[in-house]
Amino acid sequence: MSVNITFLGGAGTVTGSKYLVRHGAESLLVDCGLFQGYKPLRLRNWTRLPVAPNQIDAVVLTHAHLDHSGYLPLLVREGFAGHVHATSGTRDLCRILLPDSGHIQEEDAAFANRHGFSKHAPALPLYTRQDALDCLPRIKAVDFGKTFQPIPGWRVTFSTAGHILGAASVLLEVAGRRILFSGDLGRTDDLIMNPPAKAPAANTVLIESTYGDREHPKEDVLAELAPALQKLAKRGGVAVIPVFAVGRAQALLHAIHQLKLRGELPTSLPVFLDSPMAVHTTHLFEAHQGEHRLSSKDTHALTHSATMVNSTDESRALASRHGPMVILSASGMATGGRVLHHLAHYAGNHRNMIILTGYQAPGTRGATIAGGAKSVRIHGHDVELQAEVVQLQSASAHADASQLLAWLRTMPQAPDQVYVTHGEWGASDEFRKRIKHELGWRAIMPEHGSTWPT
Known part of the structure; x- marks a missing residue:
């Protein structure tokens, strides 16, 4: 047969x-x-x-x-x-x-x-x-x-x-x-x-x-991310980074932490991981130490280099903060989840930044944003896109x-x-x-x- x-x-x-x-x-x-x-x-x-x-x-x-x-x-x-x-x-x-x-x-x-x-x-x-x-x-x-x-x-x-x-x-x-x-x-x-x-x-x-x-570019994600966040920090804006809760969230946390250690970003730049799923996933890196390149010190830093946001009240409270700050939130293609509320709140201000970190499937909001659209539909409303859009080519x-x-x-x-x-x-x-x-x-x-x- x-x-x-x-x-x-x-x-x-x-x-x-x-x-x-x-x-x-x-x-x-x-x-x-x-x-x-x-x-x-x-x-x-x-x-x-x-x-x-x-x-x-x-x-x-x-x-x-x-x-x-x-x-x-x-x-x-x-x-x-x-x-x-x-x-x-x-x-x-x-x-x-x-x-x-x-x-x-x-x-x-x-x-x-x-x-x-x-x-x-x-x-x-x-x-x-x-x-x-x-x-x-x-x-x-x-x-x-x-x-x-x-x-x-x-x-x-x-x-x-x-x-x-x-x-x-x-x-x-x-x-x-x-x-x-x-x-x-x-x-x-x-x-x-x-x-x-x-x-x-x-x-x-x-x-x-x-x-x-x-083909991926020869420069690594640190070299690509540093100038974007340096620019953001200088102008006091808010970076909203749609991330996949598994993998890219942890890679971006690690990259930002390394840039701070190198002195390429101010250590005072606030970073928030606003995804309970991503928060829980980050802790799994310690339980599966042999599957990745990170040392024990690196995995410990993952859970301490950002403010971990769990509750919806904590997530909503971010809207009352002023920049500069970085918000990493799921989902990675902006198809759902808390990142939509952050995009709706911050996308209309030219001082802010939307940083896309991986492949954006056609038909997703992430692909619409990457394609240079003037607006994106979120929760039944058209949200104007005035924020600077940066698509990292090296973060896939x-x-x-x-x-x-x-x-x-x-x-x-x-x-x-x-x-x-x-x-x-x-x-x-x-x-x-x-x-x-x-x-x-x-x-x-x-x-x-x-x-x-x-």
């Missing part, structure tokens, strides 16, 4: 990663992510999967970012009864991210209902915080390098992907086929994370292509095109097939061409909902 893969997400887009692997009557879902960005993509979250959740035998997660794990609460609520296998770092992060995701969706629905800007009456969350809490006991932790069987006869091994805490590439062995899922690959030169491990031999490879058409946690190719080159031998996934069409197609021309391998861009052999 053949083994095939159905691409239920992460095909033609950087979000919603879900890869359904079938062999006979058995099926395994690799990643279980939410769609984000353009409304037609977000609407896919509300559409039932073409396979009943109770017909999926197991789930394996590459990492905890919501575009890879955020659909889990819904999958469980709709009937999935198996185990979810992940590294301990991914499990720990899911315990933070998934309930927070449910809470934010409940808050956004309630806000829409109070202010009447939703077309639905009433507006409903995709899932609730309780749905997320209900799915967490299904997540079982497995160590890097340890081979396990999510389904009898199916073998899976995690290797380090370097993207965020717990991030893994997945080698699946079933029916004599070896299928390698890259997951989101980190950079070899990341400020805080260890580099990805070498790729093992495989017949079929699914590789992400978020930056498949781009994703490998660039050359680093992705270098990872593929570490494979002991050429695979039979490469599927280019998790990228916008232009980025994926450009990377597909490089695989074909520079490596001489067969590479395909699968379409959403399509099924291909391994």
